Amino acid sequence: MENYSYLSVLIAAPFFLGVLSVLSPKSLQRSYAILGALALFLVSLFLCSNVLFSTTPGVVIDQKISWFPAMGLTLNLRLDSVSVWFVLLNAVVCLLAFSLSGVWNRKFPRLFSFLGFSMTGFLNGAFLCTDLVVFYIFYEAVFVPMILMIGIWGESTKAAAVFKFFLMSLLGSVLMLVSIFYLMSIYHTATGRYSGDLADLITVASKDPNAQWCFFGFFLAFAIKVPMVPFHAWLKDAYTMAPMPATLWMSAILSKLGVFGLIRFVLPLFGAPLAEVQPLLLGLCAVSILYPAFLAIRARDPKTLLSYSSISHLGFVLFGVFSLSPGGVAAAVLLSVGHTLVSAGLFYILHLVEVRRGGLRLDTYHGLAKEYPLLFLIFFGFILGGVALPGTANFVGEFLVMISAFQSNPVAVVIGGLGVIFGALYLLRFYQRLGFGEVTGESSGRDIELYDVIVLIGVLFFVIILGFQPLWVMKGNGT
């Protein structure tokens, strides 16, 4: 029942598609890219189906490819009930980002589809590898297409954003790399052979007296990536300066790379140091919910607002991760899925509005509901997902993570829980400001097009269906 040798297709296919799209004509790049992403999604769905639809929990598909044994590196790929969701989301986000029309009619459309596909490939690599060094390689490689996207298609004052984003991420990840080397080295001392595989390193990490330093290296990398609050300095510039597809990518899936890393690597490797600092971490989560929420309330520019809203909600995901309970982690995965779909949808809609109305300011633009009623109806659905209304996946997720974290640090959860209210405040106000009132400014373009309706309704459908059937996501994860 396991298709042993096919997981590597998930990494290779995007690069293949990227090369294909470079070879295809310039004027049709968008259609080719969308078709490619759709094909990728179907391939991912097919390859994930064994794990996705299996009735027994805990099914995994493994594939081991020897890559670089002299240094202990193997391409050990593993698709389990956590990574399956991230792989699928990755393909969905790729499809959504390519669907945005913004970049295609500007410069270098071929390069854009190539970068997008290669980033998807690197992300799949990071989501599948269990070898830590190989994971690091993919994790690091994801930056390169992303900074190029910001650099080439970003707003005019993007240089500082690119440098801040790249250097902060790199700072975190090189320390993680050193921690990985350290773990490999103690494994080498203990057994006489090099290995970077998670299963091998778990055996030594728990016994090592310096494990807390390694934990710090890993934590810093992922906390910067998500980002958690004291490490979020890169976020605003990078999100707002990036072209909309890149923002969508960052908010929807790149941030999940941090969450995924915490779930797959940090939790099993560093149980003991995590348990020691758990109350502190939950406190930090509460801060990462509230502080961005305040910033989002103050925001005057919708992209900034959605960026802060995105990390504020990721704070809830981290609540689930740092609850250190299987239930909490399962809820965190569910909430990640919900968050990815909702924030991708919101940025998508923002882009549709921007294309029709030019750059947006919350205090000057009104009356979009009158002009584009259908667009605004769909927008409403995503806003409800964003405020975690019962019936959406986000509600179930936020509710469950708070329950799991409550046992460890009730104060943090109570304070962080206020974020739900603030979230409702800024998102609904955002909706109201943009939607109602008299129409201002030049209007252009028709109401939402059929293609966008289909895509967005499809995404929204899953947000709602997972709100009623959360066990689809959670059943494999120990609940």
Place this chain on the structure above:
Amino acid sequence: MSLMNGDLFAPYWILSGGILVTLILSMIRVETKRPAQISAITTLLFTFFAAEGQWGVSTTSLFHGAIEISSFGMMILILLCGLGILFCVGSSRYLTKEGIHYSDYYHLVLILILGSSLMAAAKDLMAFFIALEVLSIPAYTLVGFRRNDSRSNEAALKYFVMGSVLGAFYLFGCAMVFGATGSTDMSAVYRWSQQNSRPELLFLIGHSLLLIALFFKVAAVPFHFWKPDVYEGAPTAVTGIMASIVTVAAFVGVVRIVHLVDYQAAGWESYAMWIKSSLRGLAVLSLGYGALVALTQTNLKRLFAYSAIGHTGYLTLGVLSSLTQSQNLYAIWVYLIGYSLMSAGIFILMGQSAPQADAGVELIDLTGLMKRNPLQTVVWGVFLCSMAGLPFTAGFIGKYAVFTAGIDAGETVFVVIAALCVVVNAYTYLRPIALMVMRDADPQAAQWSGSVASKTISVLIALAVIALGVLPQQFIVQLKEISLSH
């Protein structure tokens, strides 16, 4: 022993013969450079294959122990011949553009390669010195190749004076080591260290002087100050030779001289500690200084000079970890091969991008290259990413090897410092990329002006850099087999 095994010396004979042929050809027809160039490339190719044929040869001493034929020496010779071919093919258009395309360039490069490869083969401190001088004299000449340019003259003079002083240091150190051990044969010194349970002060001073001389050559801080001026003043192709061929030779020398004694021998613990602390100091200073000063450079050659000082720091970290476990030496070779390849690529490419003759490439000249020349941008991008140590490039594998070696040797703190310097360095290397892709083109700026051959060469080097990063297995296995004989 001795001359009976002379055929083992064949690669060096071929190289030496080729030097004479190239020299004669360059004198017969002064106005055309083609014969000398072809002769040099042919010589290097023959040497390359002769050396490759001797790969895996059992270690043999020649010339009464002064020279040793080993896989290690052959590896260095193969690498240097490869780099030499790149420069002989890739820099002719640049030299013509600068008006300094003299046919002497080719035999000087060959002599430089002969000296460099003999440094890896020398097993006697005096033979080593001769090899060092055979390497240095063509290097001084090449640096001053732009003879009507005052910066080139200044660089050559500076390099020459510094080089002579370090030569004196080296000879003085040699005399002291001879005084302490009674021999200049490296193997004899090594045996002496195993038998003699107490390092003498005379030996300590002598050994330190030798090390200072070699660290001068690799430009570790605080012995670095000649490097930026020499890099800037030298013609771009020669800067590339300095950054690749001379760096390889100098690090081979450092490894040889550092491993002059057996650090595991009884009674040498405090001596090993002393050498280790010095290396730690040199590594940290070079890493930090190189990383920080490179940040603000606007001239590309100076930028890469300071970045080279940073790379010296990483390599010194590799040397440091080889003191504890000699199998860690492979990390230095991995790093050096990757680094010399990408340096060669960068300077060959820079020679093609120079806007007009007699000017260095300023960072600003790269502005908007993406629009004007996508292929060149991609090649630049590959080299810069590799310099920064991003995954899927040779630079990453080199850093990987050095960092793992460092942690295995228990130098975790220094690996963390080096890792932080990677971040600082990344800014340096990202800046040119940002200029190339983010800004719009300046119509006056640099064009891709190389010949077809040199363009092909830079694309090939870029592919090699990626290949080493993606499929390093075979390469590392080979390098792990190489050990340094004593």
